Amino acid sequence: MLPPKNRLKKVRDFNLLMKYGRWANGWLFDLKYLRLDMVKEFFPKKVDVEEFQAQLLVAFTVGTKISKKAVVRNRLRRQMREVVRLLIKEDKLKKGYFLLFVARKEALDKEYLDIEREIKGLLAKAGTV
Numbered sequence: 329m330l331p332p333k334n335r336l337k338k339v340r341d342f343n344l345l346m347k348y349g350r351w352a353n354g355w356l357f358d359l360k361y362l363r364l365d366m367v368k369e370f371f372p373k374k375v376d377v378e379e380f381q382a383q384l385l386v387a388f389t390v391g392t393k394i395s396k397k398a399v400v401r402n403r404l405r406r407q408m409r410e411v412v413r414l415l416i417k418e419d420k421l422k423k424g425y426f427l428l429f430v431a432r433k434e435a436l437d438k439e440y441l442d443i444e445r446e447i448k449g450l451l452a453k454a455g456t457v
Contacts, residue, residue: 337385344367348367359453384421
């Protein structure tokens, strides 16, 4: 599991990401990312700017179009989460980003190493590694 301080949960943060974020597309996943120092004027009014800008929040989605079975979707989500958790634990990801990983149908039958390679490639595209 990701540490709670690294989970993208708040609706206001999702709205900020969806409105101002950029896409990095891969073969197995898409990554919507937002570099927080680029949108300082849209920060919430009641938060400390330095603290807000220094966070790294991540979310994962696997839609029902990928698979109708929750077991399959949850397994893929757990694998994605584990790759990112290890990168955060090893301190290889830069702070100051909101990240949203969106799975594609091609990711279903892939091995863990393929998933890891794809996520690292997307993070490199986004400039977070």
